[in-house]
Amino acid sequence: MKFFYDLGTFMNKLLVSAFGLTALSLFACQAVPQPTPERNQLASFRAQRASIAIDTQLGEAAVANEAALTEEIGTVILKGLQKEAGKFPMTRDVHAKHHGCVKSFFEVNNAALPQQLRVGVFARNQSYPSWIRFSNGQGKPKNDIDGDIRGFGLKLMGVPGAKLLENERNEQTQDFLLINTPDFFIKNLPDYVGFIEATTNGGLGLAGYAITHPGVMYKIYKIFGQKVANPLEIDFFSTTPYKLGSTAVKYRVKSCQPGKTPMPSNPTPNFLRENLSRSLNNQEACFTFMVQLQKDIRSMPVEDSTVHWDENQSPWLPVANIRIPAQRFDSEAQMGYCENMSYTPWHSLPEHKPLGAANRVRKTVYEQVSQFRHHHNSAPRKEPTSHELRL
Numbered sequence: 001m002k003f004f005y006d007l008g009t010f011m012n013k014l015l016v017s018a019f020g021l022t023a024l025s026l027f028a029c030q031a032v033p034q035p036t037p038e039r040n041q042l043a044s045f046r047a048q049r050a051s052i053a054i055d056t057q058l059g060e061a062a063v064a065n066e067a068a069l070t071e072e073i074g075t076v077i078l079k080g081l082q083k084e085a086g087k088f089p090m091t092r093d094v095h096a097k098h099h100g101c102v103k104s105f106f107e108v109n110n111a112a113l114p115q116q117l118r119v120g121v122f123a124r125n126q127s128y129p130s131w132i133r134f135s136n137g138q139g140k141p142k143n144d145i146d147g148d149i150r151g152f153g154l155k156l157m158g159v160p161g162a163k164l165l166e167n168e169r170n171e172q173t174q175d176f177l178l179i180n181t182p183d184f185f186i187k188n189l190p191d192y193v194g195f196i197e198a199t200t201n202g203g204l205g206l207a208g209y210a211i212t213h214p215g216v217m218y219k220i221y222k223i224f225g226q227k228v229a230n231p232l233e234i235d236f237f238s239t240t241p242y243k244l245g246s247t248a249v250k251y252r253v254k255s256c257q258p259g260k261t262p263m264p265s266n267p268t269p270n271f272l273r274e275n276l277s278r279s280l281n282n283q284e285a286c287f288t289f290m291v292q293l294q295k296d297i298r299s300m301p302v303e304d305s306t307v308h309w310d311e312n313q314s315p316w317l318p319v320a321n322i323r324i325p326a327q328r329f330d331s332e333a334q335m336g337y338c339e340n341m342s343y344t345p346w347h348s349l350p351e352h353k354p355l356g357a358a359n360r361v362r363k364t365v366y367e368q369v370s371q372f373r374h375h376h377n378s379a380p381r382k383e384p385t386s387h388e389l390r391l
């Protein structure tokens with residue numbers, strides 16, 4: 001009974017917040033930017049999608065109607081964002097609330113990798129300056145005590161070589177996006193389209209989706225139920241796979257914090273940022289960046305990210321230390337800078353190409369949504385080149 005009550009409460013939350021897609025407002029009538037991309041922008045996205053190579057030897061396979069499904073996802077998200085057009089700044093449609101962006105160093109140690117997999121940023125043992133954006137997953141900023149997915153956006157700088165994102169091919173950044181669960185909760189693109197439409201329309205549509213997809217709702221419910229007191233003390237996962245040279249891998253960042261912050265008894269709305277700030281005030285922190293190698297394309301598929309890759313079959317290998325020096329990160333200027341940072345798994349070297357349908361969709365959807373948001377906020381997209389704030 002409690003489960004259904006909680007699921008009901010949770011579904012109500014989804015109505016107003018999941019993936020940031022608010023219920024349709026009958027009263028939205030002010031002039032707003034167009035959600036539909038212009039014809040030449042659409043043509044550019046189609047070309048970018050068409051340029052994605054399918055790595056069949058790693059188990060990749062194009063999905064029927066993939067282009068149409070991708071466009072549908074982009075359009076639904078933009079329509080949701082359009083309802084925020086009266087607000088400034090327009091925040092991300094998911095992972096809207098950040099706890100801060102912290103300066104860090106990604107110190108590669110490739111000893112655990114076989115020689116042929118020492119490629120891309122793992123080619124040499126070197127240190128890259130990086131930014132980490134800690135976030136809550138929902139599209140509407142909520143109190144931190146509310147159930148949510150927690151995000152970890154990692155951006156390495158000073159990474160040479162042409163990148164996969166056509167519009168930012170010459171940028172020197174490599175991004176890794178992770179959340180606090182090892183497995184994604186949606187199996188395939190048609191399910192994703194159904195989910196995103198249901199959460200946009202809410203009400204009966206969402207109830208119908210919950211009835212026909214109880215597994216998806218239960219997985220989200222379980223992630224939302226995790227108690228998080230300090231984002232430095234939990235592990236994050238890519239859930240989706242990426243290339244590492246000739247193979248596929250998943251990523252994990254494993255906390256190496258010694259202590260455990262207790263859950264607050266009287267939680268303030270932003271206690272995650274406050275605890276992060278307290279931890280980094282006079283002490284450094286760390287995570288271990290790990291990869292899990294694909295050992296078998298059937299039991300470790302790349303197209304279905306709900307399938308757990310068994311650690312007994314392929315244990316996590318440490319490949320870098322993420323060092324976060326003691327710092328103050330929550331000045332107004334730095335919090336604003338963090339808001340305008342852009343993460344996408346396609347800010348990537350070809351050696352770390354994103355794999356699988358969910359990742360292919362993300363190439364143009366993130367680009368489309370981010371461009372729309374940055375344009376609305378009059379904040380041109382600028383990839384950082386150092387720890388200095390380029391305001």
Ligand code: HEM
Nearest residue numbers: 092095133151152153177178179238343358361365369370
């Ligand atoms: C079809 C699948 C997905 C779609 C359509 C999607 C869509 C989006 C969009 C539109 C944004 C905001 C981009 C922006 O405005 O800058 C975003 C952010 C984000 N997504 Fe996804 N997403 C998908 C799957 C995933 C998966 C599998 C993960 C798992 C790691 C993930 C993790 C994140 C994170 C951490 C952010 C915040 C990045 C930041 O800090 O800026 N997403 N997603």
